Amino acid sequence: MSASAAPRGFAGRFYTDHRTRSVYAEGAGPYRIVPAAVALPDDLDDVVALVRTAVDRGWVLIPRGAGSGIPGNNVGAGVVVDVRRLRRPLTVSKSDRYATVGAAVTWRQLDDAAATVGLRLPPDPSSSAFCTTGGMIATNAAGSRSVRHGPIRAWVRAIELVTGQGVPIRIGATDPSVPEFLTTVDSEIRAAAELVRARFPRTRKNTAGYALDAYLQSGCATDLVVGSEGTLGIITEIELHLARRPAAVAGLLVALPDVSTLTDAVHTLLPLRPAALELLDRSFLRIAEYTSDLPIQDWAGVLMIDFEGTRDEVDHAVHLAREDVRPFAAHVRTALDPGEHADLWQLRHAASPVLARLPDTRRSLQIIEDGCVPVARLSEYLTGVHQVADDIGVEIVAFGHAGDGHLHVNALIDTTDPSCTDKLESLLEQTTALVIECGGTPSGEHGDGRLRAQAVERLYGTDLLALFGRLKSAFDPAGVLNPGVIVTQQGGSPLEGLKVGPRAALIPRDVAAGLRQIERTGGWGHSPLELLHDPKPR
Ligand SMILES: Cc1cc2nc3c(=O)[nH]c(=O)nc-3n(C[C@H](O)[C@H](O)[C@H](O)COP(=O)(O)OP(=O)(O)OC[C@H]3O[C@@H](n4cnc5c(N)ncnc54)[C@H](O)[C@@H]3O)c2cc1C
Structure with a gap:
């Protein structure tokens, strides 16, 4: 697709040079796809002009906010539409x-x-x-x-x-x-x-x-x-x-001796209506940098639970939770005052610095990061994901929203391994089969993107896929909006266009380094244009 000039009357910015297109080639997910152009509309009229021009000229548009979306829904070969200059009521x-x-x-x-x-x-x-x-x-x-x-x-x-x-x-x-x-x-x-x-x-x-x-x-x-x-x-x-806003928050940490106790512990805690019920799996605890007297490396996992309400309500809820969950726990620690609570929750973020420091030959990729199953199947799903990853020979780090039966899994891969992409494809294929077999969905909160678009038919069947297609056509008859995301006719590997490995698209070295730095530091709040010294609006 070529998009050489901005729409008539377009007041925003429109770029077609390779450097500017390159800074929009990646989002937080695993892909690198250099777009044909980048548009930054100023207002509603600009957005209307862009879409009408796309219909007239056969462009495709990829709407984009901060670019922190994971499954390749904010990158593509068409015109990336960065909405962050839109007026901001x-x-x-x-x-x-x-x-x-x-x-x-x-x-x-x-x-x-x-x-x-x-x-x-x-x-x-x-x-x-x-x-x-x-x-x-x-x-x-x-x-x-x-x-x-x-x-x-x-x-x-x-x-x-x-x-x-x-x-x-x-x-x-x-x-x-x-x-x-x-x-x-x-x-x-x-x-x-x-x-x-x-x-x-x-x-x-x-x-x-x-x-x-x-x-x-x-x-x-x-x-x-x-x-x-x-x-x-x-x-x-x-x-x-x-x-x-709640008046008070208090919580507790529950150590799991064995993954088989996970589902029972979650079922016990849910009726108490926690405000958070998070899981840190042993694969997470093993790499976490967390200084405390807690022997986190010995545990199969940790649940972090929060309650919100009045002071009395949260104290009471923590007390009840501690008693109810004891039969499933290797250890319980409560955090009633704000200082204790903040200390405890540092554990939730304790793997991020380790993942951020990984060298370029060892990357943390989100390929199977969003599986969500009925809570009753959570232990089974977690055990199954470990089994699949072990069989294929890929290290994983798992954590997630246990109360929702939702597991985030990062794959730690060696990018110099010639079989790296094959391994990731097997991981994706087998985990998708597993999550569906567990009565779950491969996309719990991140969407399907390009990564899981092919799984949509597998999950819902051909009739619902066709209905999704007709719904898409009702909103977007010319198919200009993010084609290939959610509804796709494409076969082939969903892992085409990865940002790592020898087949990654070529972009300027300093831009690639800048994008990597954004990924390491969670710098998605910055405009990608800041990576350029001299972006030239057309
Ligand atoms: C460190 C990290 C932590 C995360 N934690 C969570 C989490 O806890 N929960 C969670 O749900 N997600 C999480 N995500 C994923 C991501 O942040 C969310 O999906 C978020 O909602 C994406 O917002 P964005 O502005 O970055 O959108 P983008 O990444 O820019 O876009 C995401 C999707 O939204 C579409 N889109 C964006 N703006 C518009 C618009 N104005 N109109 C139409 N379509 C639009 C894009 O086309 C794309 O399909 C995390 C990501 C990272 C990197």
Whole structure:
């Protein structure tokens, strides 16, 4: 695809030089794909002009926020549309407890503003310092508190977006009716209700495919757009419900003697309605840099549990949790005051510095990072993932949101190993089979991207895949928005275009080093343009 000139009347920035395209070749995930051009719209009119030009000239557009998305949904060979220059409204209504934000506003900016009036957005991704609210909506992002408060879907009030026909629309609480262009596919989705019930996994989280299950319950088009990964429209503004900030937080750490106790421990804790119920697997504890008297290396895993509420409520909940979980625990440590609590939670971040220091020949790649299963199958899934990785000979580091049955797994690979890609392909293939066999989804909170688009048919079957395709066409008849993500006709390896190994796309050496540094430091809050000395707008 060639995109040599900006749309007429486009007021934002538009770049086609190789250096600028190169800085947008990577996101946080495993891919490096150099785009044909990069566009930074200034406002809604620019977005409309871009989409209409894409339809006229046969471009494809890849919407992008902070670029922290994992499964290759923010990179591609078309025109990357970086929304972070979009005007940024950020208003908070204290009385009605909601915020209106531009898609470029980050979770952190929103939370800081909400905090001034005692409110917050409860779903809290670990990437909250930099991920944009547009990116969160597009991936149905979640966080450690989602075990209590759900992913962001539950907090969406309204969404403004530009469809694939270049038409700005606003959907949600302010206008719950089905937009005209969706009436046919709306009937088809309703007719497929039985199939949806039969094929959608019964997991607490799922971002595979389009959320027809949520749409059937709400009848609200926002539920189609949430989690659509830039394939149905470019989001420009969002209204989000907010909640009161809790008065107190307290928690406890529960050491697991054996992975077989994991599911029982989680089932015991869930009825107490924890605000977080996280797992650090033995593979994580083995590399964690954490100074304390706790013998973390001896344990099969650790659960980190939080409760929120009044002081009395959280103290009581911690006490109950400690007693209830004892039969499954090798050790329990409570953290009632803020200092103890902060110390305990440092363990959750104690592997990041180790992973960041890995040399370039040994990389931590997210290929099987998002599997989510019914909680009853969590021990089985974790054991199975270890077995698969051991058999293939790939080291892994696992952790995740145990209360949601959701496991993040990083593969630590030797990039000089000639069989590295083959091993990763086996890992992806076998883990996908395992997660589906466990009644789960390969995409719990990051979306399908390019990485797992082929797994969508495997999970849902051909009839639902075809329905997803018709839904996509209703929003985007010309197929200009992020093709190859969620719905794909492509065969071949989903691991084409990796950022590591001898076949990685060539980009300037200093740009590659800069992108690696962003990855090591979690520097997604910076514009990729900062990597350039002299970006030349056309
Ligand atoms: C260190 C780290 C920790 C993370 N922790 C979590 C976590 O706890 N929970 C979690 O859910 N995720 C997590 N992620 C993944 C990522 O941060 C989320 O998916 C986040 O929501 C992506 O936001 P973004 O602004 O970076 O979007 P991008 O990465 O830029 O884009 C992600 C997807 O959203 C689409 N998109 C972005 N903006 C728009 C828009 N305005 N309109 C339409 N489509 C758009 C893109 O096309 C793409 O499909 C983590 C990532 C990293 C690197």
